[in-house]
Amino acid sequence: MTDPAPPFHRLLIANRGEIAVRVMRACRELGIETVAVYSDADADALHTRLADRAERIGPAPASESYLDIDAVIAAALRSGAEAIHPGYGFLSERAAFARAVEAAGLVFVGPPPETLASLGDKLAARRAVAAAGVPIVPGLLVPLLAGTGDEVVAEVAGIGFPGLVKAAAGGGGRGMRRVDRPEQLATVLEAAGREALAAFGDGTLYYERLIAPAHHVEVQLLGDRHGNLAVLGERDCSVQRRHQKLVEESPSPAVTPEIRASLADDARRVAGTVAFHNAATVEFLLDADGNHYFLEMNTRLQVEHGVTELVTGVDLVAWQIRVAAGERLPPAVLAAELRGHAIEVRIYAEDPHRDFAPVAGTVTAWRMPAGPGVRVDAGVTASTPLPVEYDPLLAKLLVHADERAAALARLCRALDETIVGGVQTDLSFLRWLVDEPGFAMGAYDTGLVPERWAGGPELDDETRALAARAGLERRLAAEPGRAVVDLRDRLQPTSGWATRGRAEAVNHRRSR
Secondary structure, X not given: OOOOOOOOOEEEEOOOHHHHHHHHHHHHHHOOEEEEEEEHHHOOOHHHHHOOEEEEXXXXXXXXXXXXXXXXXXXXXXXXXXXXXXXOOOOOOOHHHHHHHHHOOXXXXXXXXXXXXXXXXXXXXXXXXXXXXXXXXXXXXXXXXXXXXXXXXXXXXXXXXXXXXXXXOOOOOOOOEEEOOHHHHHHHHHHHHHHHHHHHOOOOEEEEEOOOOEEEEEEEEEEOOOOOEEEEEEEEEEEEEOOEEEEEEEOOOOOOHHHHHHHHHHHHHHHOOOOOOEEEEEEEEEEOOOOEEEEEEEOOOOOOHHHHHHHHOOOHHHHHHHHHOOOOOOHHHHOOOOOOEEEEEEEEOEEHHHOOEEOOEEOOEEEOOOOOOEEEEEOXXXXXXXXXXXXXXXXXXXXXXXXXXXXXXHHHHHXXXXXXXXXXXXXXXXXXXXXXXXXXXXXXXXXXXXXXXXXXXXXXXXXXXXXXXXXXXXXXXXXOOOOOOOOHHHOOOOOHHHHOOOOXXXXXXXXX
């Protein structure tokens, strides 16, 4: 039997770091040659060295290299690439880039440019989704700008406080500010508008009411050019700092089978508002009563895509490429079901004891964990300098097991094996997190980091004992005839989520 022809002969990855490496690995398995692009700061980076061919695209600043559409297209044409995968961030959601790729006679591994354009305006997307009957977070459906007058202040007050001012042209927490009182609005609009303009070239903002407590839950979609759409479960992304994700897991501890079915139905409705194919996520907020509200649709690969790959067995990156080449999604992908539990933590070069401020330096020691059910997606090795111009993500550590308790135990073990030297990382926060009883029980929400971490609290002996007892009782629950104490009344809840569901935890206290 002969091997099938690869979807493309040669593909350029318009990105850097761990996601460039991840795409290269998928290409190797598909028999596709890879082309890396690099700035002067990344001349000796891991993704540059691993590619079959590498093309310089400019100096260190991203605006003069990874965000330079003309430079990326020129590199693709010089190298003989047939397709371009944008990864995430940088140019991945720029309609102008997708148009330039197609105009050059190349294939863009992503949705059509018109879809990127329509969903790139978060405010317009909210209006379209609301018209489709999907619940959205209460807020204004009109744009706001710095210097907005008193009449808009009155409209915002009608929505209610506290609320969030958000950038209409982007995401990732940039251009997002909390507003607690009407007199704060003018100052917040000014600051958020400046940040949005710098990040996305558009200072347009909008206002949403803040829903708290809440879980941030996203549904993974994968569609082909023939109208087939796979809904591949949900991920919980509620552990965040400054509205940016730190930890993701699937399935969500807050989602029941009924909620899961409702989320899937609404995700399909959202996808039906645009001409969609390739990978995307539909993001929702889930309140303490189980009601969900649309936030946005991201038509690209997510940082946390590996969580879904572990629980479904679907290689999202490979299927992105195959769909871009015109292939149909097979029944095995369309009918994929969740198996077990997966958790991802992000290892950043940042100081969690100083509000997660990014740091620079050179990685001098690098040991990543291994063993059953452990996956590491990394973009660095020992002796790697960390350019200050780019995102400080070093690696993603993922674990998978039959159930959440076992996945937490595996994550604890994997974190204990992890060593990064030479630069400050968030490993101290991650090790604290797995000992935090609310997280261990799945009784957490988007308030966990600001309310519980606060720069680095240490767990006292009583709290550690409670976390250990929770794990013991979780295991005893599986033994017939053994009584189990419900721990819900013994925890000081971080929010309403601590009172929902049966306590589920694991004894993951480590010997130090």
